Amino acid sequence: MTPTVATGGPVSTGSPVSTGAPVLRASGITKKFAGITALHDVSMQINEGERVGLIGPNGAGKTTFFNCLLGVIPTNGGTVEIAGTDATRLPLHKRAKLGLGRTFQRIELFPDCTVRDHLFIAERVRRGSGRLWKDVIGRGGPSKEELARCDEVLELLGLGGLAEEPIERLSLGQGRLVEVGRALMTEPKLLLLDEPSSGLDRPEVAALAKTLEDVQAEQGFSILLVEHDVELVSNFTTRSYVLDFGRLIAEGPTREILASDVVRAAYLGDFEVAESELDESELAELHDLEVDAGDADVEVAK
Numbered sequence: 001m002t003p004t005v006a007t008g009g010p011v012s013t014g015s016p017v018s019t020g021a022p023v024l025r026a027s028g029i030t031k032k033f034a035g036i037t038a039l040h041d042v043s044m045q046i047n048e049g050e051r052v053g054l055i056g057p058n059g060a061g062k063t064t065f066f067n068c069l070l071g072v073i074p075t076n077g078g079t080v081e082i083a084g085t086d087a088t089r090l091p092l093h094k095r096a097k098l099g100l101g102r103t104f105q106r107i108e109l110f111p112d113c114t115v116r117d118h119l120f121i122a123e124r125v126r127r128g129s130g131r132l133w134k135d136v137i138g139r140g141g142p143s144k145e146e147l148a149r150c151d152e153v154l155e156l157l158g159l160g161g162l163a164e165e166p167i168e169r170l171s172l173g174q175g176r177l178v179e180v181g182r183a184l185m186t187e188p189k190l191l192l193l194d195e196p197s198s199g200l201d202r203p204e205v206a207a208l209a210k211t212l213e214d215v216q217a218e219q220g221f222s223i224l225l226v227e228h229d230v231e232l233v234s235n236f237t238t239r240s241y242v243l244d245f246g247r248l249i250a251e252g253p254t255r256e257i258l259a260s261d262v263v264r265a266a267y268l269g270d271f272e273v274a275e276s277e278l279d280e281s282e283l284a285e286l287h288d289l290e291v292d293a294g295d296a297d298v299e300v301a302k
């Protein structure tokens, strides 16, 4: 299908969005920092059970958009609806209660706490049971029920055998799964993944993607994936949105989007450099970007 350009709006392939109920509706999100408009009137809809990508060059506004959805930073305009509830004025923790879960790009775990401890703390926060003060004075150990729920999520992620391990003994890939596990304890309707492939090699990325797919199939939440790894986005998501200089320049089925001229020019165009000018690690990164998406192969000037 040939993408069409809507006047003044993003390229759209016109293919239908999944028909599940919306878990996220963001409309007209605008964010200004001193001197720059980081997001101009950006809208997005994600439906039940979808896996959606958000891509764009460095500085395009992906993290800013993510933070606006989560309520980490205030917006200068627009609305955010989570599972049918207007969340525009709600703080972070209330958006989490409505069903927004997240992982961090830089792993934010405590090195000497165990894997199970991380999930247990998330479970306490989810329940808002008011027992956190007891934890502070060392009298708030986990109940059988809480432990069972932590272990259920750890099993789901294939981390059952690592429950007692301190985080510092884990590989980066396992650490990312703990991040995911912590987010799952809040029973998200939409899981926001911030660059989960960062620092992982190809087999680790493939294993992470497979685990996420399996867990999603079991639990039915939706995923918004912010990623630089185009191969992962291409294989993992069915629809994508593309930001460039804070504007939405394309949206639609991921492979069609990646093949569109406007996206290649804005996003992949960054990589149209002579191979001879690249060092080994840059060549490896470029190789990762050579996505076979119909005619979407990245052009490399020889």
Ligand SMILES: Nc1ncnc2c1ncn2[C@@H]1O[C@H](COP(=O)(O)OP(=O)(O)OP(=O)(O)O)[C@@H](O)[C@H]1O
Residues within 6 Å of the ligand: 033, 034, 036, 038, 056, 057, 058, 059, 060, 061, 062, 063, 064, 065
């Ligand atoms: N706290 C801030 N104060 C001022 N400017 C900011 C702030 N956060 C982001 N920006 C600017 O907003 C724009 C969008 O940045 P953002 O980090 O959202 O892009 P990004 O697409 O996530 O980039 P990357 O892929 O490199 O992470 C950039 O010009 C950035 O410099």
